[in-house]
Amino acid sequence: xxxxxxxxxxxxxxxxxxxxxxxxxxxxxxxxxxxxxxxxxxxxxxxxxxxxxxxxxxxxxxxxxxxxxxxxxxxxxxxxxxxxxxxxxxxxxxxxxxxxxxxxxxxxxxxxxxxxxxxxxxxxxxxxxxxxxxxxxxxxxxxxxxxxxxxxxxxxxxxxxxxxxxxxxxxxxxxxxxxxxxxxxxxxxxxxxxxxxxxxxxxxxxxxxxxxxxxxxxxxxxxxxxxxxxxxxxxxxxxxxxxxxxxxxxxxxxxxxxxxxxxxxxxxxxxxxxxxxxxxxxxxxxxxxxxxxxxxxxxxxxxxxxxxxxxxxxxxxxxxxxxxxxxxxxxxxxxxxxxxxxxxxxxxxxxxxxxxxxxxxxxxxxxxxxxxxxxxxxxxxxxxxxxxxxxxxxxxxxxxxxxxxxxxxxxxxxxxxxxxxxxxxxxxxxxxxxxxxxxxxxxxxxxxxxxxxxxxxxxxxxxxxxxxxxxxxxxxxxxxxxxxxxxxxxxxxxxxxxxxxxxxxxxxxxxxxxxxxxxxxxxxxxxxxxx
RNA sequence: GCGCCCGUGGCUCAACUGGAUAGAGUAUCGGACUUCGGAUCCGACGGUUAUAGGUUCGAAUCCUAUCGGGCGCACCA
Numbered sequence: 141x142x143x144x145x146x147x148x149x150x151x152x153x154x155x156x157x158x159x160x161x162x163x164x165x166x167x168x169x170x171x172x173x174x175x176x177x178x179x180x181x182x183x184x185x186x187x188x189x190x191x192x193x194x195x196x197x198x199x200x201x202x203x204x205x206x207x208x209x210x211x212x213x214x215x216x217x218x219x220x221x222x223x224x225x226x227x228x229x230x231x232x233x234x235x236x237x238x239x240x241x242x243x244x245x246x247x248x249x250x251x252x253x254x255x256x257x258x259x260x261x262x263x264x265x266x267x268x269x270x271x272x273x274x275x276x277x278x279x280x281x282x283x284x285x286x287x288x289x290x291x292x293x294x295x296x297x298x299x300x301x302x303x304x305x306x307x308x309x310x311x312x313x314x315x316x317x318x319x320x321x322x323x324x325x326x327x328x329x330x331x332x333x334x335x336x337x338x339x340x341x342x343x344x345x346x347x348x349x350x351x352x353x354x355x356x357x358x359x360x361x362x363x364x365x366x367x368x369x370x371x372x373x374x375x376x377x378x379x380x381x382x383x384x385x386x387x388x389x390x391x392x393x394x395x396x397x398x399x400x401x402x403x404x405x406x407x408x409x410x411x412x413x414x415x416x417x418x419x420x421x422x423x424x425x426x427x428x429x430x431x432x433x434x435x436x437x438x439x440x441x442x443x444x445x446x447x448x449x450x451x452x453x454x455x456x457x458x459x460x461x462x463x464x465x466x467x468x469x470x471x472x473x474x475x476x477x478x479x480x481x482x483x484x485x486x487x488x489x490x491x492x493x494x495x496x497x498x499x500x501x502x503x504x505x506x507x508x509x510x511x512x513x514x515x516x517x518x519x520x521x522x523x524x525x526x527x528x529x530x531x532x533x534x535x536x537x538x539x540x541x542x543x544x545x546x547x548x549x550x551x552x553x554x555x556x557x558x559x560x561x562x563x564x565x566x567x568x569x570x571x572x573x574x575x576x577x578x579x580x581x582x583x584x585x586x587x588x589x590x591x592x593x594x595x596x597x598x599x600x601x602x603x604x605x606x607x608x609x610x611x612x613x614x615x616x617x618x619x620x621x622x623x624x625x626x627x628x629x630x631x632x633x634x635x636x637x638x639x640x641x642x643x644x645x646x647x648x649x650x651x652x653x654x655x656x657x658x659x660x661x662x663x664x665x666x667x668x669x670x671x
Numbered sequence: 672g673c674g675c676c677c678g679u680g681g682c683u684c685a686a687c688u689g690g691a692u693a694g695a696g697u698a699u700c701g702g703a704c705u706u707c708g709g710a711u712c713c714g715a716c717g718g719u720u721a722u723a724g725g726u727u728c729g730a731a732u733c734c735u736a737u738c739g740g741g742c743g744c745a746c747c748a
Contacts, residue, residue: 421746
């Protein structure tokens, strides 16, 4: 909708036009401050320019009014235009918000180590990534969701060791000496028991079988992770194993060319050349590759697949890592601009205003699965998508359990359910409702219709700015308008029933579509939990 | 010490990326049910946008400095 207005204005004014929504809707639906930027050039006051531009506009079917106010030019969309757009949307639900964007994007996110179940920090990155994925796909991009599995390196050795010790300690009741760092938690006990029944006790006691145990365990842990993600409606297209990449190492190293050099018996990446603080070790003295080596081969693999754009979502604690990976991309001969790295910041949970207790059982972390169980996947997704990903988030789980308007998921769902209830109570046929025209609406209905039609531009804005919180913000505001409208105006049994129900259908469509882009299924009925 | 992120009513967050009177929820106080779901709605209270300068028609947003907080500064991932 904004797109169409923008194109029209660009043609009319023969230049790019900034289009915004007036703070006060009584001014109109859209506005442009173009007169301010022309003022200097034309040596005239913005007021005069705005007046001239507005009056030169003439009549256009898309607008019912074009007016200049205090230097702004305000546009009011015509009812005919909005009715036509709404009718199209209702008849083409799956196309509503679609923008025919082209381009193949590789989106890598979560990529948590296969050494334990997902915690709450992973969950934020997961929700952020999956929401971006859904938004981008809606716009038409061809996006592959990828998970990089770090199944090589020290942490896998440590997984094998930890699991043996756990087995000796809690399954075989042996005395063990714990190292300084090891993996722990309920899942380790369960894995140890499983290992015992699958392979016998030797697997838990024989140091020579640690590696074998580790490789078995990381697959098990991955199953756990995939299941946790699935519970939140998050699914990946591809999983890339770090261990499987090293066969390619020699070839990729040659490709790095001058980007690497030998010193002190080690191989270094000359990352300072591209702004990194220091050069980084890629292969240690003993010949073992560092984590960076894997990431270089992995990113080479990404680029060789020829996507148009690459997005990585990393925990904010990895921000220092960005420079070296981008440097590697350039040494490999690729455009580092195509590699976009987004950060997802820390999460801290509260419960009744107090810090959420990390359970010993879980291994002193807050598990994603525990929170999903406590507040539900919908609430988790909604709240995690509600704040800019690159700033720290703090929220209280108790708020998300309430069933009133302090809980945004409830509030938005209730708006949808209200509409569904109205429709079921009306005697009108769908055809009658759809055949009615959205015209001669009062101001509240007009405002609600316009709000409902904004979803496509919210999707566009949220995806292109990578700020997914714009979607939940919009849904809360649309739901609020709906609730108020419902309170102020009766619909069933009035002479305007058909067209107002068509308006309701449009609002419901935007809510349902918006929620689905956050991986949440809109509710048709609200059922109170039994206490 | 260096780098990245951040600082907006008591609390949790917005503000169309430089635009009109800085908006929601929560908390507190006060209202609205013979009507489609009151799981809702309305009103009041609450702000020098951390501080100080600067840039311009215009700044919460951009620049500089200071203060405060988080994260990082591995041959760990």
